[in-house]
Every structure is written in C-alpha cells, then in structure tokens.
Amino acid sequence: MEQAFKLLAQQEQISNKKAKELIDRGLVYVLDRKVKIARAEMSEDTRFRIERTDNVDIIYQDENIIAINKPALIDSYDIQDAIEGAELLHRLDRDTSGVLLLARNEAFLKKAVEQFKQRKVKKTYTAWVEGVFYEEVKIDTPIVTHKRGGKAFSKIDLKQGKPAVSIVRPLEIQGKKSKVEVEIMTGRTHQIRVHLSSIGHPVVGDERYGSVTRSRRILLHAQSISLLDYSFEAREPKDIEKYK
Numbered sequence: 001m002e003q004a005f006k007l008l009a010q011q012e013q014i015s016n017k018k019a020k021e022l023i024d025r026g027l028v029y030v031l032d033r034k035v036k037i038a039r040a041e042m043s044e045d046t047r048f049r050i051e052r053t054d055n056v057d058i059i060y061q062d063e064n065i066i067a068i069n070k071p072a073l074i075d076s077y078d079i080q081d082a083i084e085g086a087e088l089l090h091r092l093d094r095d096t097s098g099v100l101l102l103a104r105n106e107a108f109l110k111k112a113v114e115q116f117k118q119r120k121v122k123k124t125y126t127a128w129v130e131g132v133f134y135e136e137v138k139i140d141t142p143i144v145t146h147k148r149g150g151k152a153f154s155k156i157d158l159k160q161g162k163p164a165v166s167i168v169r170p171l172e173i174q175g176k177k178s179k180v181e182v183e184i185m186t187g188r189t190h191q192i193r194v195h196l197s198s199i200g201h202p203v204v205g206d207e208r209y210g211s212v213t214r215s216r217r218i219l220l221h222a223q224s225i226s227l228l229d230y231s232f233e234a235r236e237p238k239d240i241e242k243y244k
Helices: 004-012 016-024 076-082 106-117 191-198
Strands: 028-030 057-061 065-070 097-103 122-130 137-140 143-148 151-156 165-174 177-184 220-227 230-233
Touching: 004 016, 057 230, 065 076, 065 230, 076 097, 097 106, 097 230, 122 191, 143 191, 151 191, 165 191, 177 191
Parallel strands: 097 220
Antiparallel strands: 057 065, 065 097, 122 177, 122 220, 137 165, 143 151, 165 177, 220 230
C-alpha cells in the first residue's frame, strides 16, 4: 500500500507536488470514482486516470475587459494569474464552466464592481438537475454561508440569510433529468445550487447539496452575462449541451 499522490507521481513520472495538486483539483480518477484524498492508502497496482481540462477560450477582449469561456475544473484565480494585468470581476466555482469576466484597468474595475453591488448585472446559467422539471419557478429565499475547513457551505436561513432570488425555467427533459435555465437576481455563494436543491432538484453531480448521481463535475454552466454596455455568451460544453 502507498499514498495515492506518490503512486500517481510514479505512474505519470511527475513530482509528488504536482501529483498532489492534480488530486486536490479533482482531476484524478480510478475507474469512475474520483480520488478525493491525496494521502489515501491505495494498492500499488492502482491505475489512475487524469481528466484533461479544455483549453481556455477568449470570447472577447478590449482595453477594458476580457471575457473568458472558463472550462470546468479550472480555478478562476488560476486564469487571473495567467493573464498579466487582469483582475477578476467575479468568480465561478471550479466545477462551473462558462463566462468569466476580468477587468484590464482600474477605472473600469471600479465601474463594474459598482454595477455588481447595485445588482445591475444580468447573469443566466444552464444546468442539468435531478428529476423532472416542467414549469417556471421563482425562488425567493434568503441564504447564509458558512466556512468549514476553508470551504464554503450555504443553506436557506429565513432569519439570518441574505436576500437571494433565482428564476428557474425548463429547457429539456431527458429521462429523470432536466435541463434548466436559471437567471439570478443576486449573487450569493452557491446560490443556484442551494436554491435548486431546496425545491428538490439539485444540480447533477452536486453531492454536497443532495445529488445522487455521480458525475465528472457539477453540471452547471454560466451561459451569459450583461454588464454596462457589454454582453457575452459562452458556448455550452458537451456535458451541458446534451446529458449522456
């Protein structure tokens, strides 16, 4: 028996540090099961599979803004660090794909941040959810967020939560899964995931908030965003375009 990250390092001929990083980023699998603990003891004949992330596509850029179609399984801050002089206007969870915006100068950054504060930014997401969803629903329930071990966890809390509004519209039904569009009026941590879970339709792959389906990642995609005089849309990756 040996620790998972050491076995992976030997198999891929990479450093222990790089192997641990790949596991921590959720990119390493044994068959269809994600390796979640880098120091887990595993058999020495274990064969790993590494999920390769898509290339980062630039949707648009000018002197003020860069719009990225962020692949799933890449951290928003990693993209920021890779683009000199750019600063994130918002962030997407590592599992979430789609439109990610960065500012290229301080003046535009200040104007854009003010738009977010005033809730003048329109954001639309698509997701695959558990169950059959067939009619539009407005979810207006407050959310509170707690930090546990450096990770965020949100929940509905009618007394201590902050206002959160999501409008969910049906797009497609496939078996016992549904594709939905979600427009969010606010931007609370894990808002879409918590709100969908609260009505009995957690996002596919979102085990933290109640999904019973294993998936390579949480099937949530930031479809479009409008900010000031800009409007961007990110093409859907294959796992969002059609549920397998």
